[in-house]
Structure formats: structure tokens, C-alpha cells
Amino acid sequence: MRVRVLVSPKRGILDPQGQAVERALPALGFDGVSNVHVGRLIELDVDDPARVPAMCDALLTNPLIEDYEIVEDVSA
Amino acid sequence: MRVRVLVSPKRGILDPQGQAVERALPALGFDGVSNVHVGRLIELDVDDPARVPAMCDALLTNPLIEDYEIVEDVSA
Amino acid sequence: MSRVGGGRVVSGAATDSRHAALGLSDLEYDRIVELLGREPGDTELAMLSLMWSEHCAYKHSRRLLRRLPTEGPAVLMGPGENAGVVDVGGGLGLAFKVESHNHPSAVEPFQGAATGVGGILRDVFAVGARPIAVLDSLRFGEVARSARSRYLLERAVAGIGHYGNSIGVPTIGGEVYFEHAYEQNCLVNAMCLGLAPQARLIRAAAAGPGNVLVLLGALTGRDGIGGASVLASAEFGEGDADKRPTVQIGDPFAEKKLLECSLELLDSELLVSLQDLGAAGLTSSASEMAAKGAVGLDIDCDRVPLREPGMEPFEIMVSESQERMLCVVVPERVPDVVAVCERWEIRATPIGEVTDSGRMRIRAGGELVADLPVGILVDDCPVYDLAPVAPEGGPTSIYPAPEPVSAAVDAAGSAGDTLLALLASANLASRLPVFEQYDPVVQSRTVRRPDEADAAVLALPTGEAIAVSIDGNGRRVACDPRTGAAEVVYECAANLACVGGEPLGLTNCLNFGNPEKGHVAWQLSEAVDGIAAACEALSVPVIGGNVSLYNEAPAGPIYPTPVIGMVGRLPDPARAGRLAFGSEGDAIAIVGGFHPSPVGSELAKLRGEPLAAPLPPLDAIAALGAHRAVREAVRAGTLTSAHDIAEGGIAVALAECCVAGNVGARVELPEGLDPFAEAFGRAFVVSGPPEALAGIGAEPGGPRSGHAAVPVTVIGRVGGPALELEGVLGVPVAALAEARAGGLAAAL
Amino acid sequence: MKFGIVRFPGSCDDIDAQLACERVGEAVLLWHADRDLQGVDAVVIPGGFSYGDYLRAGAIARFAPVMESVAEFAREGGLVLGICNGFQVLCEAGLLPGALLPNVSLRFVFRQVRLEVVDSETPFTRACEPGRTLSIPAKHASGRYFSPEPVDVVLRYAPGENPNGSQDDIAGVRNAAGNVFGLMPHPEHAVDPLTGSVDGLSIFESMRVSVEARVAA
């Protein structure tokens, strides 16, 4: 099954990448954008999706600085 | 509206990060994982979601090496 | 796909569009058919079209390059190998080469620049040398005006840093300039130096029929299919979009393992020959190995490990997937090779064998898909003579005058303001925002980092050291190609002299426009003659290089930009020279005959003056004498600082010494010397104890024949908070530093 | 005194660390795939880009077989020094608190920085006089130290010299027991007057003194 892990920087920790995007957009004529955050997207085919949370905790994310969300069964 | 942009390396293009993760997982006891790709996740609040594709083309993604998908109305 | 001999039946070459789409002219195609005695199959044609591209065949430059002197007492390996090698004593060889990655960088600057570094590193470890340093030479449009150029600069620098920093090779120097002529065609040249015990040096020639051809490293994907060669051989036009899906992604981690693995294979004496995969992938690497060894090679595409399913044989043969090497191994040693590779997590796959057939025979799916004499791939491409035509209206007839930059630099402005404007201009501003993105110290050899001296200095295990400098000045070459190109060679040598280095050899990259145009052919021909003459005068051999042509947009060609990378040797790294003024009270002197002119200068550019000729003439004997005098004085430890006078003239040279040392100077310029006029590679600003300066240039045993007297003109003293040029200007050092710091930082 | 320098595929400053250690003692390389620490007295996890730094710097390296032995060595009180990528690995492995985030500038930066020795009582800094400032190069893309909990700070960037935006100008921290120390700047690149400052030597010298004192005790 195709699974996606969406990893975002933990709220409250400075996210310079998000800030850089937020600053750059108005300069290109895109107004009305706020609260931008840049994280990581991990896509994988897994035999057993029940093991994905364990993979996230062990390797894919660092819980000190990142939150994650798992989206299963992506039709890609 | 909260919007997410899911950015993945274009298929066919070398994805060294995805390969590194794919090789690391079995060593940690996670078998049955394949086709791993690592991309970026961009989350943003926008007044006008119709403009997000233009933002993606102009700034958020690199169309030469990345594909993207927009997920609207995220309840986050 | 058609098979060998099964090329489409067509009524004549001109109606078969295959070859045209692949960039071969009708004449070239006819020649192929004639040599083969049949139409080539598709795989064969793909291979031939790449091998016969400008990039691989040097069609328009091969004859020209013969004018360059390539021999010298220190040369161990000259042009023709993956990298040239010079002897640096103690049984060590120093390999180095500069290469362009201009077109890929224009398409995707981060990956283009990164894979440019990756490619030149492979050329160096392909000869058995451990890469010990990288330098870069960059050209972009005017960053002050062009957002595109700012983007290219930022991403190319990040890409170079990414690859070099990640693989653990220090980037110890480089140069970057901005001119409108590069707006559509940026230049990204990278140079690599490597060190090897001479016994480990290896050539690329395949040998020994029956030996096994082993492919090392990354999987083969559809990267850069047609990339380098198609991109590098046609001018940029509207069809760029189709070229895009071929972007190569660099993986420095994979290359780090490949590098360590290759060196271990060589140290264990497991390889007969080694070759990197670069432009035109397997086709070029394998056929060049075969040609050099006068053997044939059989390759089975089915054995090549692929990243993507369903790749056609021609795709496999021309894929430019990065981080791969090819080696020849005797059959009994294959298991040992595989074992070493496993330890480094490097894939090692036997894909074919050496034969005595003299042919490249490629199989796929059990069928022969290509069967070509090696010679047709490597040697038979037609080589063209250039048809040089000097532009009638002078350089301005090719290049429009630069746009004037600021009011502060018009003739009515004060000299102080002019100096500040020059220091703040993108071409003269501090390069710190660029080089602080590079690791200059990894490998623990770096004796002089960027901004500490005119050349980078690396300590050798022998206790001696090498110095290296990379230079180019396209605008001056555009003004006066012969003198301009020669100046670049002299400037490199002058930079080496400033740290006490004596030249051993040089590498060059010839970045030019479309050689089929008369004026570009003229620029090429003149520039190569200028380089050749300078090499003869300085006794520096050319040990390798690269040519990048067709750097041309609809608006015209780039400035002709030969980039020179020169390496020298110095006996005592502890005495390597520095650029900064040091002790208050030191005397300051000009060493060498300095007769500059405003023609082609940075100030002329800022003022928007048209390009003009001629540059001040080069007096080889005088320049050589000045180089020698400075080199000897630095080696003797008599000087506090040494700096060559280049862009921005003597005023800028003095300002740079002041800013580096954070100390002022009081100077009286010689009567009539224009503070901003330029002449490169001929004279120096040095400082040191007054007694010591008096002895510079004096031959120990009295004047020897052939050594001209070297003029040494004391012009002032180090000290105070400001740079004072009596009767000309006075500017606090802090203001100089501030102007210089801001120029590029604003663009990055 | 025998140092062991861990070598991952992708380690870059491993030989540099070895050379630095050899100025005060013996030094051997420890291959990432081997569990045997060869009886070393102290372990150095060097800088570089272990496993290409893919995913997060140090994330993959911490699972290398050698790291199990290093963790055990640390639990038993052995001295472990993590430099740059080694610091990142130790944080990912939980041997040090906190994490290292991308620099605020979002760029790799090389800079000779001045460091204030905040704690000169550790086995890694005891050869530094209290209040001493060290000039050492820093070079990294992910050096922004962050910890939600209070930590034991050993080194701070001097005012105005923080190259990465780390919390409270933190440049190096230790574990609670004091035998594991990580720092972003590279002391192994400040040991030879020919190539720069020699201030980094005091870190290796401190380790030697600490090990020898323990052996003597």
C-alpha cells in the first residue's frame, strides 16, 4: 500500500524556511498568504501499514522537532 | 484556507534521499518497504486557494525536478 | 528499435531526419555511412552522434589546441588523460583539470553546478589521485539588474558548496564576475586538484583481451540522455523546454563512497585501467578506453543495472547518470574487486570484456545492437579548421557598451567616491558571501584560505607546499583577445608569486561563442595564441583542459573567456605570502614595471565606456623579472605582504591590502600614474621593513644575463586609520571595508 | 591514551580528527559496520556527511552497528566527543539532549568563530582556563541547536558570532554525567599553526588528561 508521511516542523520552533517563503511570496505578487511552514514529505510502498508509525518514531521523524501525520492508501 | 502542497521528486529523476531511507529501513527491522521517495511539504494559509498553483510554479517548487499536488482545506 | 544493419531504408541521408535531430550534419552522416559501408542502426547512430558532437570530438578546437605547449620537466601526464599530472617531488604526483558545466547550470543551476563538481572530481580520481581541492570560476549577468542572474549565482554557489562540502574536498578558491554578456549564458567552471603516489597513477587505456569490464557505482537511469552533448553543441534557442526532463541529480554521498572505493581498488593493485563516466556516458568512456588501448570491447546492455525499467539500449549506452566509473579487471581478480566494493556499498557489475576485435560490440536482448570500429567513434569525426575574421569595427561591433552604473564614477566625481564605487561594484566587492558557503579546511592541508593571499596554498606531506590560482577576464579578452588571454596566464603566475610559488603547469577551459562565426573563430584563435605565447615565456606547460563552445544567445556570444588554473610549488609553507598589510611603519613599494591603461578597466565599465583595444603591451621579460623578484622575496621571508595589481588598478590593490590588514596607508603615487588604470600580471604592491624592500630584485651574485633589472618604487608607509593617496584621495579603512562588504552581499 | 575515530561512509573530517588526536595520543579508525571498539580510551564521532545527511543530519548514522558499542561505552562512562555531524549523530541517538536544525540563514556557512568556554570543569575542557575564548572554525548547514529542556552548556559562541541562530548561542553541550560532549565547531581544524589557530588542541589535551587521571585513580 502506498503511504505518505507528512512531517511538519513543530509549532513554536523557528521555521526559517517557512519564513523565507512567506517573505518571498508578496514580492512575486502573491498576497494574502500567512502561516507558511515547510516540512518533509515521505512516500513509500509498505506491505504492512500498521508498522509506519513505528518507522516514523524510529527513523523518519525526530519527535523533538517534528510532528507527523500518516496518510494511507494513496492512489498514486 | 489552509492548503498543503505535497512536493515529490519527479519520477525517473534520481532521488538519493529516498534511496538512503529505503536502504536504512530494513537494517532497522522494517522489511517490505519499497519505492521510497522524500520530498517537501509546504503548508500555508491563503485567502485565495486558486492562486496556489501559480505560487507553486513561480516559487514553491522546481518544475524541472519536482512534481506537486495541492491538498485544499486542511482542517489543521 | 532497429538492429545493426537494419537502419531504416531511406532514399538518402538528407531525407532521414534521425541524424539531424541528433545534431549531425548531412555531411557528417554521409561520412558515417561511407565509413561503415551501411546505414547505422539506431543505437549506433545515438552513440555516433554523441561521440561526434563538439563536446566529445572537439571538432572546432582540436587543431587549435595543438598550438599549446604541453611539455615540461614536471609533466608526468599531459593532455589526453582524464586529468594532467605534474611531479611535485617526494614521489608524489599532482593531478588537476578544469572543466565547464555551463549549459546544465543554466538549466538547473544547483544540480548543474553540483554535478559539474562531481564530474571534475571523477576525472581526478580516475587517474588515481585523491581529490584535495576544488576551485570554481563563475560568470553571470549583472546581478545588480538581473533577478535571473542573482538566482543563478545563489543556486550555483549553493550547488558547488553542496557537492564539495559533502564529499569532504575543500573548495579553496575561485573567481566570479558579472557582465551583461553572460546574462543568457552563465559560465560554471570547476577545477579539481588531486594528489597521488606516482606509483598509483593510472591511465584509461583498456588492455588485455579476455579481461573483464566492470561498471562501478550508481544505477543507470535516463539522466541527461542527450544532455551534455546536445546541450553543449547547439545554441540555446526556444526549444529549451524539451531538454529539461534530462536534469542530472548529483549524489555526493554516492561519489564519496565511489572515490574511497576506487582508491582502495588502485592501492590493492586490482585494476588494469580506470575511467570515469561523464558526457555521453558508457559510450564515450568505453570507446575512449578501447581506443587508447587499441583493443575492442564487448558490452552487454542487459547486464547494466538500471534505475528504471524499459530502457532502450541506446539510452543505456548514452545515459549520463552520475557517480559511475568503469574499470578493466583481469578475470581472477573480479571477486576481489567485488569484495572491496561491497565494503564501500558500491555496486560492481561485470558488463563486458576486452577483445582484440578493435570494435565496440553492444548486445541487448541477445542481439547485436551496435557493431562499430572503435576508430569511427573516437578518431574519424571530421575536424574543422576555423575561419577567423577579425571584426571590422573592433570589439564594440560585437558587444554593446556596458550600461553605466553610478554617477559617483563619472570623471567629475571625487577619486575617493570612485574608489568606493569600485569596491562596492559586484566585480570588486568582497567574495565572502560566496566563499563562506564553501569548506576550505577539510583534509587539514590549507595553509592559505580565500582572502588570506592571492593564491591558495596547500601543505604537502613532503614538507613543501603547492599554490593554486584560477583566473579569467572575459571583458579584457573581448577588448584584445591575444593580450587579454596572455594577461590571464601572467595574472595566475603573479598570484602564485605572491605566495612564493613557482609555476609547474596549467589547465584551461576555453569558454567561447559559436566557432562557426568568423569573429568567434578569431577570438578563439587569437586567445589560444596569446595563451601559448605566455606559456612559452613563463615556461609553463598546459597539462589539460576543456573547451566549451556555442555559449551564445540570439543577442550574441559571451565575452571570450579562457579560464586558466595554474599550480605552482613552494619550498616552505610557513613562509607562504599574505595579502594583508601588517605592521605600522612597513614601507610599501610597487615591484615591476607598471604602465597601465584605462582601456578595458573596471572603471571604464562602470562609466559605461565601450570596449576598446589595445590593452597595454606585455613585456614578458619585465613581467617575469617582477614575478621572480616577488617570489624570491616571499620565499626569503622578507615581505609582510604581496599582492598583484589587477582589477581597479593600484588604488584598489592598496585598498584591498588595507582592508585585509585593517590598517591604513599613506602613499604618494608616482607622477602621472592613473590610480584606477589597469595592467594585469605585471606588477605588485608589496610591504615590509624598509631595509628589506631595498634588497628586492637585486640578484644575489650581481645582475645575471637575461635577468632584467626589476624596478622597485617605494611609494609610502603602512599606518593610520585611512588609505591616503596624496593629492588624490583619503578614505577611512572602515569605509573601504564597508563598501567592499556590501557589493555582493546585496545580491546573495 | 588511545582515541577511536568512528568512520561512516560519508565521514569527511575523520582523518583530520585522527591527526588532531595523534598530537596528544594514539588514534585508530573505527569502521561503522564493526562493533569492536578496539579497546580505545575515548571515542570521537567526526564531522562530515554520514550517509549523505539524507533525511536529517545524523539520522541514519545513529543506527550503524558501531553506534551500539559507542552507546554502551558512553553508558559505562567512556568519553565520547561528537564534532559537527558527530554532534548531530549523538543527539539523534539520544546520547545528548536536543536537536540540530537547519541554520537560520538556510545556508552552509564556514566561519572562524570565537567560543566562550562556559564550563571548564568537564573532561573535555579542563585544560582551558575558566573564561577562556577559543578561535575555532565552524562549518555546517544544520547547526542550530535546540532543546526544549534546560541543558548543560559547555561552549557558547561569543557575542555576535553565532553562525546558525542556535538557542542561547549554544555551540556545545554535554550530557548530565559529563562524559559525552558534542559541539558544532571543529576543534580538529585548530591544532596546527601552519593551517590556522591551535586553540582546538585544548579539547583533545583535556581528554588526554582526563583519561590519564582516571587510569591513575
Ligand SMILES: Nc1ncnc2c1ncn2[C@@H]1O[C@H](COP(=O)(O)OP(=O)(O)O)[C@@H](O)[C@H]1O
Ligand atoms: N583547452 C584545452 N587545453 C588542453 N587540453 C585540453 C583542452 N580541452 C580539452 N583538453 C584535453 O582533451 C582531453 C579530452 O577532454 P574531455 O573530453 O573534457 O575529457 P573527459 O571526457 O575526461 O572529461 C582531456 O585530456 C583534456 O585535458
Ligand SMILES: [Mg+2]
Ligand atoms: Mg574523463
